[in-house]
Amino acid sequence: MLKIHGISKTFGKGTINEKVAIDDVTLEVKKGDFITIIGSNGAGKSTLMNCISGVLDIDEGSIFLDDINLTRMPEYKRSKFIGRVFQDPLKGTAFDMTIEENLAIAGSKNKSLGLQKGLSGKEREYFREKLAMLDMGLENRMKQKSKLLSGGQRQALTLFMAVISNPKLLLLDEHTAALDPNAAQKVLALTEEFSKAPGLCTMMITHNMKAALEYGNRTILMKDGKVVLDLIGEERANMSVEKLIAQFDIDNDRMLL
Numbered sequence: 457m458l459k460i461h462g463i464s465k466t467f468g469k470g471t472i473n474e475k476v477a478i479d480d481v482t483l484e485v486k487k488g489d490f491i492t493i494i495g496s497n498g499a500g501k502s503t504l505m506n507c508i509s510g511v512l513d514i515d516e517g518s519i520f521l522d523d524i525n526l527t528r529m530p531e532y533k534r535s536k537f538i539g540r541v542f543q544d545p546l547k548g549t550a551f552d553m554t555i556e557e558n559l560a561i562a563g564s565k566n567k568s569l570g571l572q573k574g575l576s577g578k579e580r581e582y583f584r585e586k587l588a589m590l591d592m593g594l595e596n597r598m599k600q601k602s603k604l605l606s607g608g609q610r611q612a613l614t615l616f617m618a619v620i621s622n623p624k625l626l627l628l629d630e631h632t633a634a635l636d637p638n639a640a641q642k643v644l645a646l647t648e649e650f651s652k653a654p655g656l657c658t659m660m661i662t663h664n665m666k667a668a669l670e671y672g673n674r675t676i677l678m679k680d681g682k683v684v685l686d687l688i689g690e691e692r693a694n695m696s697v698e699k700l701i702a703q704f705d706i707d708n709d710r711m712l713l
């Protein structure tokens with residue numbers, strides 16, 4: 457379980473540009489939870505993820521993942537427990553490496569062996585089987601460089617790479633925003649599938665309001681650095697995009713209905 461307690465983050469403290477990006481946020485994410493995160497531009501969604509993953513230091517509060525205290529742990533150490541996928545499909549894979557080299561590196565993340573570029577026959581077979589689950593024909597292209605893949609294929613591969621080391625937490629920051637609608641839907645369906653891995657907590661930022669209510673089991677709305685709505689169960693099932701916009705004054709220039 458992820459336990460975020462009373463965290464705050466202010467940029468440019470003491471300057472005229474001072475900005476409270478995260479304001480006393482407390483949040484518990486249970487194992488198996490798949491939380492979608494929505495909110496207006498500048499609400500603090502990405503900053504929250506950056507605080508959890510260790511890209512940013514928090515000013516106050518604490519972050520625990522199970523019994524592991526992440527609060528002051530450097531980003532590279534947290535990455536053993538946290539898988540991440542960003543908006544840009546070019547960010548997640550090593551462009552000039554083959555699909556299987558990318559997988560080998562991602563798979564070795566949790567081991568003490570360090571980077572491994574090669575795969576044993578057994579590992580190759582394992583990855584081939586797993587890749588087939590993506591249903592994109594990538595299992596037959598394992599020796600091809602990842603730069604030859606389409607955006608959707610690359611993002612599916614990145615997602616797969618983020619989960620093969622069995623992280624405790626998966627953080628997705630608008631990971632389908634740069635994809636065409638078909639590819640986005642496919643990657644969202646895969647996300648839902650991967651989020652069922654035993655013991656995993658998943659958090660996904662999206663500007664697609666419909667997807668936010670459709671995927672996962674819980675939706676939070678952020679505003680001015682705070683969590684102002686936490687929807688789950690029946691309340692979430694009865695919520696619609698129209699109601700959300702009307703009730704919460706969501707103003708987002710990239711919002712998709």
Ligand SMILES: Nc1ncnc2c1ncn2[C@@H]1O[C@H](COP(=O)(O)OP(=O)(O)OP(=O)(O)O)[C@@H](O)[C@H]1O
Pocket residue numbers: 467468475476477495496497498499500501502503504
């Ligand atoms: N590195 C930074 N330095 C200074 N201010 C920042 C920095 N990162 C974010 N901010 C500010 O903090 C606030 C929250 O930004 P954040 O990127 O978390 O919002 P967001 O909800 O992810 O927005 P969007 O939907 O537009 O991506 C914004 O006012 C932003 O300008």
